[in-house]
Amino acid sequence: MSDTPSVATHLSRDSIQELVDKTPPSGKRRSLGLIAFVATLGSLLFGYDTGVISGALPYMYLPRDGGGLALTTTEEGWIGGLLCIGAAVGAAVSGKLSDKYGRRHNIILLAIVFFVGAVGCALSPNVWVLYVFRFVLGFAVGGASGIVPVFLGETAPKRIRGTLVAVDQMMIVFGQFLAFSMNAVLAQMHGGPHVNTTDGRSLDWSDSVANQFANGMFSIADGNGMTWRYMLILASLPAIALWIGIRLMPESSRWYVANQRIPEAIGSLKRVRNEDKDGPIADEIDEMLEVQRKEANQEKWSLGQIVSTKWTRKLLFIGIILGLADQLTGINTAMYYTPKVLSAAGLPMSDAISLNVVSGGISFIGSAVGLWLVTRFARRHVGIYQETSIVISLGLLSAAFFFLIQPYQNDEGDIIGAPTFAPYLVLLIVCLFVFAKQSGTVTWVIIAEIFPSKVRGTAMGLAVGTLWLANALVAIVFPIMMEEIGGSWTYLIFSLINVGSLLFYLKVVPETKYHSLEELEERFEKEYS
Known part of the structure; x- marks a missing residue:
């Protein structure tokens, strides 16, 4: 978008109304509740991917023969830390991409990154590959933390804007709760991280058991080290749902206006607005253009x-x-x-x-x-x-x-x-x-x-x-x-x-x-x- 105000920002109220009258909706009508549910799947993934690791890490400590990664304390910290570093990068990069290509477009890409990150983490053969995919997953988490609230805030009418953005924050915490719940179910199904010894014993993995194993006091016949992979792969399911769902939603009308695409903004608004409750669409478009006029004259x-x-x-x-x-x-x-x-x-x-x-x-x-x-x-x-x-x-x-x-x-x-x-x-x-x-x-x-x-x-x-x-x-x-x-x-x-x-x-x-x-x-x- 040009730094100077375009012709679109100087449209009169009557000209906007003419555009509204002749511009059809850009697709099927979508309820705000459905849009909020689909978009906040990104926030649920944010919460799930940050919370699921709490249950997965203990299983990663198991030796490789038991299905784990033979994790050390330092490696455990970096598994959490690299996700956060990836999130810092994702938050910075995704904001610029969404300004250039659109909020909805960026969420579609983030859904793919969430899926790739979840599958890559679950299939990682060693901790170094896991590091890479935790960073990738973090990139998606950081992107979602910035873009989903913006998309909701720009799509919702004034009367429920604060509520929808607040729901977004609650979905992050709900995602963590869901991760803890799925971890608990899998832990109860498979038992905690343990090893089965050759003499028939089943021992919880602990420092003392690790020392016995290292000293050759027993060998491993079987374990439940695959459990952590099941925990992590579950995050791919809401990523698929997000990718499918967000493709059926309209783009942010405010993003269209910011890029001087007024007919597309009107078509998008007609899919989500009830003029009896939310007021005339022409008035809302005029308000958006007024913001653009002010921002064009503001110093950065x-x-x-x-x-x-x-x-x-x-x-x-x-x-x-x-x-x-x-x-x-x-x-x-x-x-x-x-x-x-x-x-x-x-x-x-x-x-x-x-x-x-x-x-x-x-x-x-x-x-x-x-x-x-x-x-x-x-x-x-x-x-x-x-x-x-x-x-x-x-x-x-x-x-x-x-x-x-x-x-x-x-x-x-x-x-x-x-x-x-x-x-x-x-x-x-x-x-x-x-x-x-x-x-x-x-x-x-x-x-x-x-x-x-x-x-x-x-x-x-x-x-x-x-x-x-x-x-x-x-x-x-x-x-x-x-x-x-x-x-x-x-x-x-x-x-x-x-x-x-x-x-x-x-x-x-x-x-x-x-x-x-x-x-x-x-x-x-x-x-x-």
Whole structure:
């Protein structure tokens, strides 16, 4: 699209109405509910592919003869981390592609990438091939995290736009819950990661069993190491559904208008609008064109201008720290590694994988509560509630490991003689932790509101990119921390990090709820200059 306003942006209201009258719908009518369901399959895949790994990783630790990948702790971290790095790349690249080729077109491509990534991960013969396809899958996850909300927001009428975008966020959490549920079903069908010895015993895979195997004390006759492949291949099914479904949906009318394709925009709108409820299509097209007129006259700043200007530099700093803080809550230690944590607390791995469904369900409930809290209360207050609750829950988790688990841990990591309630107490605290995080998440809301229009694209990209890289860091280092310093110190460190985040909310983060974006821009320029 040209940088200068085209003839289309200067169409009169009467000219637009004439176009509306003579332009037919571009295809069969589609309900907004169906469009939302199909599009948010991308968000469900986002959640499934980030959550499924929690149940798959324990099976990957099995030796190759038992169907696993003979995984090490460092390799485990990179399996999670590379998905996040891929997501950071995907979020950046997919946004530009969708601006150039269309939202719907980009989602079709992402469905293919999701499918290739899922199948490639499930069929990986070794960890190095798995790394490649986890990065590919991450690219699709990052792309979906940016494009699906945009597609929904641009397709929905004003009256339900916020609701549909909120549903998108809930579908991510539901995807994680679905992944945990399917992991539990498969774990119960096949048992936890175990090996069958030549003398007829079936042993859960653990450090002590691994040592016995390495020392030649028994050989493997059979195992259930294929289970992780079944978990990962299931993600291909919603990818197929997304590819088929999104091809039947209309393109974003706002994307058409942004590219001066007004007849196509009208044809697309006629497939999804009820003029009795949503108002005249001509009025909506005129509003879109008015936005284009304003944006054509708005100045866009480069990164150098943002950094060299005091008030925008401070806003960029706030956005980046919020992105870091969002992931350094440690939430993805629960999304990726809860079975590992519960196993470290003394539960058999098959039970740990099954009980992960509980934390996933609590996470989903927490996200629903979070929608209400963000609507009802000030942004800062919700963030302060979140950080305070996380500090307390992670502190309790550290104490549970210190007093109830680590004193009963032998040199090989096995728990002997610990109180029987200890692992269930750990599960309860993990549930409190994920509820606090999901019900108090305001990071995405605040960083979408604090940046002025002339820096929003660049600044948002940096903040979200930082968030994904922090996610990768947590995924990589958490297994190593659990092995090297134990659960008590690991969760104490995360708790102290969140004390810093709490202070940041109390002292630095501005309130954005009660002002328009234009008012916020004026206020920040005065306060931070």
